[in-house]
Amino acid sequence: xxxxxxxxxxxxxxxxxxxxxxxxxxxxxxxxxxxxxxxxxxxxxxxxxxxxxxxxxxxxxxxxxxxxxxxxxxxxxxxxxxxxxxxxxxxxxxxxxxxxxxxxxxxxxxxxxxxxxxxxxxxxxxxxxxxxxxxxxxxxxxxxxxxxxxxxxxxxxxxxxxxxxxxxxxxxxxxxxxxxxxxxxxxxxxxxxxxxxxxxxxxxxxxxxxxxxxxxxxxxxxxxxxxxxxxxxxxxxxxxxxxxxxxxxxxxxxxxxxxxxxxxxxxxxxxxxxxxxxxxxxxxxxxxxxxxxxxxxxxxxxxxxxxxxxxxxxxxxxxxxxxxxxxxxxxxxxxxxxxxxxxxxxxxxxxxxxxxxxxxxxxxxxxxxxxxxxxxxxxxxxxxxxxxxxxxxxxxxxx
Numbered sequence: 001x002x003x004x005x006x007x008x009x010x011x012x013x014x015x016x017x018x019x020x021x022x023x024x025x026x027x028x029x030x031x032x033x034x035x036x037x038x039x040x041x042x043x044x045x046x047x048x049x050x051x052x053x054x055x056x057x058x059x060x061x062x063x064x065x066x067x068x069x070x071x072x073x074x075x076x077x078x079x080x081x082x083x084x085x086x087x088x089x090x091x092x093x094x095x096x097x098x099x100x101x102x103x104x105x106x107x108x109x110x111x112x113x114x115x116x117x118x119x120x121x122x123x124x125x126x127x128x129x130x131x132x133x134x135x136x137x138x139x140x141x142x143x144x145x146x147x148x149x150x151x152x153x154x155x156x157x158x159x160x161x162x163x164x165x166x167x168x169x170x171x172x173x174x175x176x177x178x179x180x181x182x183x184x185x186x187x188x189x190x191x192x193x194x195x196x197x198x199x200x201x202x203x204x205x206x207x208x209x210x211x212x213x214x215x216x217x218x219x220x221x222x223x224x225x226x227x228x229x230x231x232x233x234x235x236x237x238x239x240x241x242x243x244x245x246x247x248x249x250x251x252x253x254x255x256x257x258x259x260x261x262x263x264x265x266x267x268x269x270x271x272x273x274x275x276x277x278x279x280x281x282x283x284x285x286x287x288x289x290x291x292x293x294x295x296x297x298x299x300x301x302x303x304x305x306x307x308x309x310x311x312x313x314x315x316x317x318x319x320x321x322x323x324x325x326x327x328x329x330x331x332x333x334x335x336x337x338x339x340x341x342x343x344x345x346x347x348x349x350x351x352x353x354x355x356x357x358x359x360x361x362x363x364x365x366x367x368x369x370x371x372x373x374x375x376x377x378x379x380x381x382x383x384x385x386x387x388x389x390x391x392x393x394x395x396x397x398x399x
Contacts, residue, residue, distance in 0.1 A: 003078035009110040012127065016106055020099045022176050026169040027053075028143060033149075033162050048148055051058070056141030060133050062260060063096040067129060068369070075122075075367060095133055102126040124187050127237060128372040129186035131177075138177035139268040144235045146170035149213050151222035151229075178207045182280045184372060199341040202333055209330025211272050213323035217296040218271075220319065223310055224303055232272065236295065238249050241266040247277040247284075269300065275375070293327075 030049055037046035068076065068085060079101065080088070088097050105123045109115045153159045159167075182203050222229040245261045252258040268274045274283055275289050300320065317338050 001149070005115075006110065009106065009115075012123075013106045013110055013387055016099070016103045016127070016130075017019075019130075019176060019180065020096070021098075021139075022173050023045070026166075026173050027164065029165045029169045030145065033166050036160065036162050045148075045152060049145060051150070051165035052141050052145050056137050058139055059260065059264060060319070061089040061092055061094045062257070063133060063136060063264075063319055064129070065089045066254075066257045067253060075125075093136070098126070098130050098133065120365070125367040125369045126370040127189065128184050131180045132372060132375075134177045135181045135268075138174050139271060140264065142170045142173045142177075142264055143215065143271050146174070147222065150215065151226070154219060154223040154366070155226070157310075174211070175204065175208060179204050181210045185375065199337070200339055202337045206330045206333035206337055207272060209326045211335065213272050213327040213330075214292060214296065216323045217299050217321065220303060220310070221299045222365075224306065237266050237271055240269045244269070244276060249276050251276070251375075268332050289331075294321075313367065 004240060030053055034046045034049050037043070037049070039219050065086070079085075080097075085094070085097075091218075102123070105119070105126055109119050109123050149163050149170070153163060153167075178201060178247065182200055218229070221232065241262060243264050249258065249262055249265070252261045265276055266273055269288060273285055275285070277284075
């Protein structure tokens, strides 16, 4: 095995272990916070945290199960039976099983002197699903929980040690999901440009810097007007859900599960940008940015007209410049990324990441994750132009 390929496989193994560790650490910190809220008599806060954990967990299990059922029957034949998989998902362990399965496959490939093309492609297939599930979990649980904890801290005027742990693990999980999703999109391209460390760092920074003001805005609104934040979220979520539906998404294998995907994407769009359809990406991204910015500005105007002091005594004018500076810096980095670092130019094939980069017959007979491949073609808009003509009999998974 070439040293470069072995190093990349080892890196993916380490990243996989770190990803599972970050997930378990955040889950432990969330349950710790719940126990502390219950002991201190703050039952509403405990219920909210548990609700976020429950909703995110159920959604992940449904996504994972639907994808497994949609994959070719013989693709995962060497693993657990359908009954065992159903039981794991019913017990809310499907996502963890997926992560462990990805680690096992990655370790198998790394130990081979000459990795089999199928094993390499299957390892990529599993990692792509895991990355997507991790992104969904981030915006269904970690980001809302971070918003909730910040609102509690702002309202109470003090942060307990377990809340600081929750804030740190949430930021770590969000950062990890953004970086991992970027890497996953690159993996599933048929002919992949070299995305260096600088491109990934800039992509991560502009996402985080634009996400932070949004989280701060919702947290401040929740601290000042806790009775209206749910109404605000539902109203915007319905608008975003309608917008996603208008784009005609076709990500899931059946119409019913497609609505779950659209509802999840609407939740992601409440906090950050997420491209779900081909064509006119720049226009949709601009509309979404202006929409969220207008909403945040309206919340700022509401804060200023109601009160200049938070219930905790924190001066509002001290927090607004922080959010504004973060937004402007994130916007600049976003423009820099799409102007100079976003790989939307003709690419030269490479064979570094574990899957063959040319669309030969052998390539089409290997496991291919059509779900993530479709999203990658939307994200890297000119990837579609570089792809070969469709092959007869292609379906999600294998030929």
